[in-house]
Amino acid sequence: DTAVSQTPKYLVTQMGNDKSIKCEQNLGHDTMYWYKQDSKKFLKIMFSYNNKELIINETVPNRFSPKSPDKAHLNLHINSLELGDSAVYFCASSQSGDRGFYEQYFGPGTRLTVT
Amino acid sequence: GESVGLHLPTLSVQEGDNSIINCAYSNSASDYFIWYKQESGKGPQFIIDIRSNMDKRQGQRVTVLLNKTVKHLSLQIAATQPGDSAVYFCAACLFGNEKLTFGTGTRLTIIP
Numbered sequence: 001d002t003a004v005s006q007t008p009k010y011l012v013t014q015m016g017n018d019k020s021i022k023c024e025q026n027l028g029h030d031t032m033y034w035y036k037q038d039s040k041k042f043l044k045i046m047f048s049y050n051n052k053e054l055i056i057n058e059t060v061p062n063r064f065s066p067k068s069p070d071k072a073h074l075n076l077h078i079n080s081l082e083l084g085d086s087a088v089y090f091c092a093s094s095q096s097g098d099r100g101f102y103e104q105y106f107g108p109g110t111r112l113t114v115t
Numbered sequence: 116g117e118s119v120g121l122h123l124p125t126l127s128v129q130e131g132d133n134s135i136i137n138c139a140y141s142n143s144a145s146d147y148f149i150w151y152k153q154e155s156g157k158g159p160q161f162i163i164d165i166r167s168n169m170d171k172r173q174g175q176r177v178t179v180l181l182n183k184t185v186k187h188l189s190l191q192i193a194a195t196q197p198g199d200s201a202v203y204f205c206a207a208c209l210f211g212n213e214k215l216t217f218g219t220g221t222r223l224t225i226i227p
Contacts, residue, residue: 106158
């Protein structure tokens with residue numbers, strides 16, 4: 001009965017490779033997010049999709065490309081991985097409504113290590 | 116934009132005591148605030164939220180206080196337990212705007 005799930009949980013890869021992280025939510029939410037958490041635990045939003053449409057696109061290298069095939073899924077593809085991409089990536093979801101966007105529910109995270 | 120900062124990076128509290136974690140934000144237009152708890156190896160978990168039309172909200176063993184005048188909020192945890200050990204984040208946004216800005220986190224350690 002996992003609410004927000006991500007795969008893989010750990011990802012170790014070499015510089016220059018291309019990799020994808022997948023996220024799925026079964027909460028029926030219409031908005032999904034990607035966050036990056038660095039080694040100092042600082043959480044920063046990268047992207048957000050509402051009903052499959054991109055609504056937040058922070059200053060992120062264009063090597064990062066999110067894709068939302070449907071409301072329940074938001075994947076993150078990273079091209080030409082660099083050492084500085086090493087971090088924990090969190091997916092989250094929330095439900096929009098007439099009161100705005102409610103609290104965000106986070107997945108367990110994907111620890112990406114680039115060597 | 117918004118920037119959010121927690122006053123202390125670490126806090127140690129004796130089990131059974133109350134703990135208070137403080138947070139400051141910069142944008143006076145922010146009107147929605149959330150506290151998250153992150154345990155080791157897990158994603159942030161929602162604890163409690165508060166809108167700017169309130170100055171206090173209570174949950175189970177937790178209370179959030181909001182002082183809009185000085186742009187400060189705090190999370191009080193009553194009768195702390197070992198399971199409360201985690202990193203706590205406050206986050207702020209404009210209500211209706213999905214972009215949350217997170218603080219740097221306070222690591223709370225409960226001493227048995």
